Amino acid sequence: MNNELNFSFTVNGREKTFCFPPEATLLTVLRDNGYTEVHNGCETGECGSCVVILNGVTVNSCMVLAASAMDGEILTVRALGDVHNPHPIQRAFAESGAVQCGFCTPGQILSAYALLTEKPSPSDEEIKQALDGNICRCTGYKKIIEAVKLSAVRMKGDDDE
Amino acid sequence: MMMNKNFKQAGLSHEKLDSIALACGREKYTDDFRIDEPLFISFLYSDIASGLIKSINISRAEAADGVKAVLYYGNTPETLHTTAGQGFPEPSPYDCRMFDSKVRFVGDRIAAVAAETKKQADAALKLIDVKIEESEPLFDMEKAMDAGAPLIHTDDEYPAIPVTYKPEINLAAEVLISFGDIEKGLAEADTVIEDSYNMQYASHCATEPHAVAVYFDERGRMVIISATQVPFHVRRIVSMVCGIAIQNIRVIKPRVGGGFGGKQEVFLEQVAALTAWRLRRSVKIVLSRKEVFINARTRHAMRSRIRMGVKKTGEITALEVDDLMNAGAYGPHALTVLSNAGAKVLPLFNKIENLSFTGRSVYTNLPIGGAYRGYGATQGYFALNQHIDAAARYCGIDFLDYVKKWHIKSGETSAVFAALGEGKEGVSQYIKSCGLGDCIDLGAEAIGWAEKRGKKIRSGSKVRGVGAAVCMQGSGIPEIDMASCHIKMNEDGSFNLSTGATDIGTGSDTILAQIAAEAVGTSYDKFIVLSSDTDTTPFDTGAYASSTTYITGNAVKLCALKIRAQLEETAAEILSVEKSDIELSGGTARQILTSKKISYGELCAYRLYTSGQYQIQATQSFVAHESPPPFTAQFAEVEVDLETGELKLLELVAAVDCGLALNPILAEGQVEGAVLNGISYALTEEYLFNSKGRMVNPDYGHYKIFSIADMPKLKTIIVDSFEQTGPYGAKSIGEIALNGPAPAIANAVFDAAGIRLKDTPFTPEKVWKLLRKEV
Amino acid sequence: MKDMKWFFPDTLTEVDELLKNGYKAHGGGTFLVKTALNTDGLFDLSRIPQLKEFGISGGYISLGSALTYTKAAAVLESESAGNFMSKALSSAAACPLRNRITLGGSIYAAPKWSDLIGPLLASDASVRLSSSDKPSAVSDYLSDKKLRHSGIITEVIIPEANIAGGYYRFTQTHFDYPMFTITVSMRGNEDLSCCITGPASGPLVLKGKRAELLKSATALPDFNKERSLSGEYIKKRAEIEFVRLLNITGGNKNE
């Protein structure tokens, strides 16, 4: 490919160099490099399946030109925890029945994570505001709200210890 | 009824087996698999609604950078088939080819390009020279059967089973049943209520777009990874269309990002497989969201016209239903969605002696209809519930009292069950469990029916109202759907459970493990579930028709009971006692008198290594002889702005009888997801077509589905119920809840504002216009 | 596709150079990513500290053009709780987009569905451009092609006194492109400045006493059909909502 860029980002705590065309979106760059937990649901910024955290805030990776994220810090849902040691939000989503097909789940969880980092005890309205870009067709959202609330309680508990 | 509900596994809200891995981003969907150097396929779609391809030249495209193949009607099999993933032979007409020389809607596939990169494939599409001779399109389904209407299918299309199919008048399917004498019944009535209702096209909007990946294993067999609800139908259809032996095809369903009926269609796999087979290369197809909207399947638009004769006493002396369904350009599910609009709907009010159902499914030059959660019942109940509301009002009886008096009850039957099946006669059945009365009572209490109904509480220009709707569905297709499973045991007391059942996010892997655990007498996490791999799991028809819990569940239960018998026998042998002296529970066998215990692991090890060696294992198939319906009563509270027509749904209560909920949290999740889908279908979702038949809003930005910020207050009530023919009392729950929101909201709007919303979606403009007529 | 270059300036002097070479600014990229990227090069504005500054002085709120909707809404909300500008910005699009969309890119792109343009016009906001020290009124910027191409927007300047009032956006669902927006900016007593975006002829600014505006509210220009809603309905709806907003904004309450 002509004119490919060689840029580095820190993904999930590891700095790496990525090679991609100048017009590539962050979504394709991440997926092409094995971060398939970032899901492609619409590519128009309208579903939230591809949400990642870029420099501390959630973004639709399909709406971010990868080059503009140069030197940025990116978190995907894998940064939070793993099956052997899940993050309290991941646990809460599983326990609350907030995960059905799971395709939107990484985006939902990252939106919840960004919210709870900023507001440890969000109101229902604040939860809706923070997750308003994450479309889910399976759950009807009720259990997602419950999961975020449960996460908040658990995470505060963790802080107290 | 006396029943033992002392279950240890069935009825517990266990965590879904895959949910932590999903939450951690570890599970894989089709597009997440690393496949060696796949070719990427892009499709060329028609931008003309109706026409004949006069010439097509693919040579420039073939010569383009990276292009390895260009497929079109001239170089692909002409096998007629249906893309409906249904039991064989399918009740849907064989009216489609992989590619055709005719185009039948804006979005019909003309050709496919396989290239080294997606970009190259896309670029080469522009190099295909196509000349299409346009012909007059047909968009209005009401005109489809008029003399002289443009014909959509004029070749050798045929039905695979003996059913009415008349493409010469655009008739894709017809369903006619009648009992008694409609005219006589209408004459006996005190009033005749007549109306027409319309429901629109809709997209499933499963968050994962359709995708398929094909590769060859070490020995050259073709492996198809597919985001499908029907892996075994995929294998059969690919084999049939491409002429590749079943033996050479393995279909694997990985995690699937939702289906809702949309992935019950087999329309990508054959193209990917044929390309792969010819070139001996891996192949990937991943649709864009826009392609999913236009080229995947949709909910059939339907017009339902009802004439109902009603006596002042409430008795319905005649019910005549005339449904016209828009099949779109091809007919997958054209017959069965239509027949279900009768079969799943009419039995609910089973005391009507004079009854007729006329259903017609017609071709038009619009996107293709297909299976969609609710499957015709959604459309049927929208109409019927409003009619029942009108009838109850005429009689001066509260809607809920009316329904309670006239709905089908346990021990009762309906002649419709026997008359209407899937492309043939149905199966007679008596209802063994009906919790609709409880659904009504508990739901009414939750919404505050007594305080709110008819009160028209006003605040400024806004007025409130409550309305309800009642529905039933089925649990699988009796005498047709077959599920099977295999269980084997490991020497640590764990088990491998393999089934063909297709978990597309519903949690079926989990509830099947719960059923197996209940039967065997151990905990559900002792089961390692493997599902939906045509090489390694036994057959299952797939995830549709609300069948998995009931049909696969029964197979798993019977299979696990066989394992239990082997455990009993083994324990009895080791302890030298009668089998009747053994109690199995909690993963251990206990001699009842002495309380001597042996763990399941030891039993297995004994059979593997010590004496009378055999593998503790069993297989089981199951076909149901009935389809016990789940029931729901749903309640909506709305606020209508009389000045602007803005309709706000304040709360929706869904009370459901699904038999015993094997996993209450997952059952609630099925209800809540379906309810929210039903709500946004009722209020905002719609396909908009321009005058040329092109869908103009194929993106989430303009096809509006609800986000978390649009949620009304939702309440789910699972009523206490037990279905004796179900696995540990269970019936289905996957589809039913989608049928209630539209009619419940419409009835609530009538309660508030006295207007009947007969066409979904209820846009503020429609409400506003009706309100202005009222004034 | 041309071979597009990327630049990451950290001063406005560099930006001037880049502009001279015909390269284009990249704000949040949410518009650029959808529209053709047919350009020789993009320069990212997110690394120029000056463009992310904000402050208040002499009665004006100043917001750097590279601030996102989320950030700008937070700044405005902390200056003046409940103002229409922060309400508009925090109801636009959806969270992960609000975290990305910048003020500068949104004023330049000024899409029909903008949640920013109406509030800016109603509040008589201005923009400072890299090409001039003198701020230009947002209305001038939108209509003057030459001005738009003379430099990038560096700063948005909003008279602090003008952001009290009300905001309404008409959508089908929450995460949706508004078919019209109405901003009512209160200017003491019964003086109001309003902007309605959405009419076919473009945004409409109306100023005057509440009583006068209530009269003109029922004679808005025409709207185009959107989705399945007719232009007639959208217009009627805009008129009703305008009257309502006029009546509830400030009302007879003494503040």
Ligand SMILES: Cc1cc2nc3c(=O)[nH]c(=O)nc-3n(C[C@H](O)[C@H](O)[C@H](O)COP(=O)(O)OP(=O)(O)OC[C@H]3O[C@@H](n4cnc5c(N)ncnc54)[C@H](O)[C@@H]3O)c2cc1C
């Ligand atoms: C799915 C979706 C939904 C949306 N919904 C809404 C909504 O409801 N309400 C709303 O208000 N907006 C909404 N938007 C945002 C809107 O459509 C534009 O994408 C956005 O305003 C552009 O801002 P940006 O910072 O991303 O601009 P960019 O994409 O970075 O740039 C846009 C244009 O502005 C130029 N530009 C960038 N910065 C400057 C500058 N400082 N000075 C001069 N020119 C500049 C660029 O060269 C480019 O031509 C939505 C966007 C998406 C993708």
